[in-house]
Amino acid sequence: MLLQYAENNKPFDDSSTFAELKWDGIRLIVSNLDELNLYTKNTNATSKYPELHNPPIQKGTILDGEVVVLDEHGKADFEACNARFKSSKVKHKVVYFAFDILYHRGVDVTGLPLEVRKALLEEAVTENNHYRIVRPINGSATDFFKIVCQHGLEGIVIKKKNSKYEKDTRSWSWQKVINYRRAEVYITGYSKKEHSWLLGYSDEGCIRPIGAVELGITQSARQSMWPVFQAYKSGESKDHVYVKPLVKCRVKYRDWYKSGAMRLPVFEEFIV
Numbered sequence: 001m002l003l004q005y006a007e008n009n010k011p012f013d014d015s016s017t018f019a020e021l022k023w024d025g026i027r028l029i030v031s032n033l034d035e036l037n038l039y040t041k042n043t044n045a046t047s048k049y050p051e052l053h054n055p056p057i058q059k060g061t062i063l064d065g066e067v068v069v070l071d072e073h074g075k076a077d078f079e080a081c082n083a084r085f086k087s088s089k090v091k092h093k094v095v096y097f098a099f100d101i102l103y104h105r106g107v108d109v110t111g112l113p114l115e116v117r118k119a120l121l122e123e124a125v126t127e128n129n130h131y132r133i134v135r136p137i138n139g140s141a142t143d144f145f146k147i148v149c150q151h152g153l154e155g156i157v158i159k160k161k162n163s164k165y166e167k168d169t170r171s172w173s174w175q176k177v178i179n180y181r182r183a184e185v186y187i188t189g190y191s192k193k194e195h196s197w198l199l200g201y202s203d204e205g206c207i208r209p210i211g212a213v214e215l216g217i218t219q220s221a222r223q224s225m226w227p228v229f230q231a232y233k234s235g236e237s238k239d240h241v242y243v244k245p246l247v248k249c250r251v252k253y254r255d256w257y258k259s260g261a262m263r264l265p266v267f268e269e270f271i272v
Contacts, residue, residue: 001100003157004161006205010272011145011177017158019141020134022176023097024076024154025068026085030096032061033103040085048085056126060106064165065098065134074238075153079257082239091206098125099134099157110165112172117165132253147179154254155179180252183262184271185210186245188227193239197225199265200245216251216267225269 006012006195011019029039038046046053047113057063065262069080069092077092084092101121102110109117118136125133135158137144146261155178155208163173172237186207189198200207225247232244 001009001167001168002166002176003174003176004172006175006177009177009180010156011142011156013140014187016162017141017160018136019144019156020136021148021153021157022127022155022157022178023066023099023134024078025066025081025094028065028067028096029102030055030057030061030063030065030098031103032057032059033057033106045085048088049094051093051130055096056128056131057124060103061101061105061124063096063098063121064100064102067094067096069094075151076197078154078255078263079166080213096131097134097172098131100165110167110193113162113164114159115161141177145179149179153179175192177234178254180254180266182250182268184248184250185262185265187228187243187247187249188223188245189242190238190242191240195222197267198240198242199251199262207261210262210267213251213262213265213267215265221270224264 027041030053031037031039034243036046036053036055037044038049038052068076071077071083080092084090084094087186098121101117101124104120104124121133127133141156141158148156155176158175158177160173186195186200188207190201190214193216196212197217198212199210201210205223228247229241232246233241234244250268250271251265252268253265257263
């Protein structure tokens with residue numbers, strides 16, 4: 001079951017829903033039927049996470065949740081989580097945050113209301129150092145999102161209390177609100193292979209490269225930039241064409257990687 005973005009990425013209060021923290025990690029299904037298997041969206045990841053191999057759940061249980069690496073402050077470190085997934089040489093320890101239960105005592109419970117599944121999740125999981133439960137907050141989703149932003153966390157998910165678990169569906173019953181940051185950056189080139197623009201950030205009089213943006217660029221925006229790309233070309237490589245940093249735009253993004261690149265930038269508008 002996948003999430004929709006809340007309208008205009010805004011939190012809302014609704015008595016038929018509750019909100020919970022969106023952990024910044026990798027989505028993972030923990031299946032403990034005849035044998036234990038750990039599945040990401042595209043991979044059987046059982047061998048990648050040996051510390052999750054003795055789950056505090058009975059046979060006949062399937063959980064949905066997020067595998068996370070926590071930093072020294074207890075915040076999710078996505079870059080460390082991604083590095084751990086990609087390489088067995090990376091030793092970051094992971095924690096699994098279960099937010100839903102799909103099978104309980106061998107019975108498919110996806111057709112039950114989420115409120116009921118949350119109660120079954122509490123019954124099924126005994127929390128320990130590697131397995132924890134994501135619990136809904138009591139109170140306003142709008143106020144909760146403000147607190148999440150103040151602490152630099154990823155965002156929240158607002159879920160309908162009576163929602164069934166809709167397999168392979170991007171459902172409006174679950175809506176995510178992301179704590180995006182925003183910046184004004186320069187467009188410094190484009191990719192020859194992908195529909196993306198190179199970005200640069202002004203840093204003490206120099207333009208520092210910070211990666212590329214592909215998301216959010218409309219056909220109209222591409223057409224507006226093409227004459228600039230043609231008139232102010234400053235060089236090229238095998239994969240990119242570079243231009244003078246004359247055009248600024250506003251982007252929203254998730255975070256910064258330790259390399260200095262922007263994580264998941266989304267083009268919003270040109271700055272005139």
